[in-house]
Amino acid sequence: MRLSFKAEYIEPILRGEKTSTIRGRCRVRPGQRIDAICQYHKPPFAQLEVLSIERMPVAAVTESWPNVRQTYDQDHVYVIHFRRVSADTEVM
DSSP, rough: EEOOOGGHHHHHHTTTTTOEEEESSSOOOOTOEEEESSTTTTSSEEEEEEEEEEEEEHHTTTTTTTHHHOOOOOOEEEEEEEEEEEEOTTTT
């Protein structure tokens, strides 16, 4: 399983500063290890462990993440909390 991130989030994830992401759909489960990627044709830059998943109304997360309402045209989103397990230093 993979989660794709924008290039601007690679360093914060590797430093352990970014520990959550918002998604419209959720196919991961707590305890699962997933590959963090930036582009599908490149190798993962880190491996993440999913700690927890929250299903939240879009209105509840727009204060913390103002662009969520523009990005997701639905009532609920999933906030996936994770921690970095390992990093692929060759990709950096």
